[in-house]
Every structure is written in C-alpha cells, then in structure tokens.
Amino acid sequence: MVATGLRKTYGATPALESADFSIRPGEVVAVMGPSGSGKSTLLHCLAGIVQPDGGQVRYRHQEMSAMPDAERSALRRGEFGFVFQFGQLVPELTCLENVALPLRLNGVRRRPAQERAAQWLARLEVDTVAGKRPGEISGGQGQRVAVARALVTGPRLVFADEPTGALDSLNGERVMRLLAAAAKDSGAAVVLVTHEPRVAAYSDREVVVRDGRCRDLEQEHAA
Ligand code: ADP
Numbered sequence: 035m036v037a038t039g040l041r042k043t044y045g046a047t048p049a050l051e052s053a054d055f056s057i058r059p060g061e062v063v064a065v066m067g068p069s070g071s072g073k074s075t076l077l078h079c080l081a082g083i084v085q086p087d088g089g090q091v092r093y094r095h096q097e098m099s100a101m102p103d104a105e106r107s108a109l110r111r112g113e114f115g116f117v118f119q120f121g122q123l124v125p126e127l128t129c130l131e132n133v134a135l136p137l138r139l140n141g142v143r144r145r146p147a148q149e150r151a152a153q154w155l156a157r158l159e160v161d162t163v164a165g166k167r168p169g170e171i172s173g174g175q176g177q178r179v180a181v182a183r184a185l186v187t188g189p190r191l192v193f194a195d196e197p198t199g200a201l202d203s204l205n206g207e208r209v210m211r212l213l214a215a216a217a218k219d220s221g222a223a224v225v226l227v228t229h230e231p232r233v234a235a236y237s238d239r240e241v242v243v244r245d246g247r248c249r250d251l252e253q254e255h256a257a
C-alpha cells in the first residue's frame with residue numbers, strides 16, 4: 035500500500051496536512067507521534083474508513099478513493115483486519131464466538147468457523163477463555179482475543195490503533211509480541227499506531243507523524 039499527500043480536515047481542524055506512507059507485504063510499520071498529531075486519521079484514511087480530502091491511497095494497483103463504497107467494504111472485509119485500543123468485542127458472545135464471527139459473516143459454517151477460531155485463541159495463548167464472555171476476562175486477554183479475531187480471516191493487512199494503549203506495560207508487550215509473531219507467521223502486514231517506544235520496538239520500521247505531516251523515507255528510496 036502506498037499513500038501520498040493525504041489531507042483531511044475536520045471542520046476547521048486540519049487533522050492531516052500532507053502524509054506519505056508505504057507498507058510492503060508482510061511488513062510491520064509503527065506509526066509514532068504525539069497525541070493529536072494525526073496518527074488515527076492516517077490509519078482511518080489508509081483503511082478506507084475515512085475518505086481523505088486530498089491525496090491518494092493505492093492498494094494492489096487500485097486507487098482506494100476511486101472505488102465504489104461497496105467495493106471498498108468488500109476489500110475491508112476480505113483483506114483487512116482491525117484491532118482497536120479497547121477490544122470492541124461483542125459482549126453477548128463468548129470469546130470463541132467473537133473470533134468465529136468474521137468467518138460466519140464471510141459464510142463459513144459454524145463448526146469449521148469455531149474450529150478455526152479455537153486454533154487462533156490457542157495461538158494467542160487465550161484458549162482458556164474460549165467459553166467466557168468479554169466482561170469476564172482481563173484487558174490483556176481481551177486484546178489477545180481481539181487480535182485472534184482480526185487474524186482469523188487471513189487478512190493481508192492489519193490496522194492496529196493503539197492495541198496496547200489500555201494495558202500495563204507487561205500485558206502490552208505480551209499482546210504486541212503475539213500480534214507481531216502471528217502476523218509474521220501468516221504473512222500479514224501490520225500498520226501499528228502507538229506512542230509507546232517499547233511497543234514500536236516490535237515493528238520492522240517506524241514512521242513519525244507530526245502536526246499532520248508524515249514523511250516516509252522508505253518511499254523516497256523506493257521512488
Ligand atoms: P492522534 O491519533 O495522533 O492522536 P488524531 O488523528 O486522532 O490524532 O487527531 C488529529 C486531529 O484531528 C486532532 O486535533 C483531533 O482532535 C482531530 N480529529 C480527529 N478525529 C476527529 C473527528 N472525527 N472530528 C473532529 N476532529 C477530529
């Protein structure tokens with residue numbers, strides 16, 4: 035994915051002024067920068083959740099903003115995975131059902147979906163909470179369940195927005211270690227928004243957003 039000159043303004047607030055970003059298949063890139071600098075807005079533009087006011091996002095030779103909404107949603111469902119600061123698990127479902135849900139929505143039958151979900155819970159070292167609901171588990175466990183849910187469909191690109199932001203450093207590092215390892219195993223690339231250097235240390239490369247600006251030096255070398 036390659037983004038150039040991204041701009042986004044909310045009312046009178048410029049959130050992004052000129053952001054360049056690139057990520058290669060299988061790469062883990064940390065997006066760093068102070069609070070309010072535009073990191074989340076960059077991630078949302080890259081993921082096609084927010085439509086930028088200007089600039090381009092190219093993914094597999096396609097310009098994302100030129101895609102019809104339906105095609106963009108299909109891309110998100112089929113190729114992207116998401117992890118947020120607070121797991122955003124469905125409270126009424128068990129952890130196993132939460133992880134199986136994206137597969138069920140993609141038409142996978144109940145039994146194989148739950149089998150695959152169980153494998154991912156084990157991979158993230160949370161198989162013991164399979165039958166529990168999100169309200170019955172710790173924050174660190176919840177984030178590991180959320181990572182399992184993001185990876186269960188085999189996405190090519192995972193967007194993680196402060197995935198360890200609500201955790202203490204020990205649990206944060208555990209989540210990050212497992213996320214990075216699981217992504218590497220499955221060949222998924224990860225855009226990781228964080229302001230914690232210890233979390234960014236699990237990335238292959240760091241880019242910095244400051245005052246809505248992001249210069250991606252890799253992109254200059256690639257160009
Ligand atoms: P970061 O992730 O680095 O903390 P954000 O991208 O969340 O930065 O925010 C960048 C700027 O845009 C901030 O000034 C923020 O208040 C503003 N902003 C972000 N999202 C919205 C929104 N939905 N509506 C209005 N302003 C927003």
Ligand code: ADP
Pocket residue numbers: 162163166169170171172173174175
């Ligand atoms: P792990 O070391 O596997 O991350 P924890 O030490 O976080 O596990 O939690 C052990 C057990 O305590 C879990 O199985 C979970 O069900 C329960 N537990 C932990 N934190 C909470 C919480 N905030 N609310 C409810 N139950 C919790």
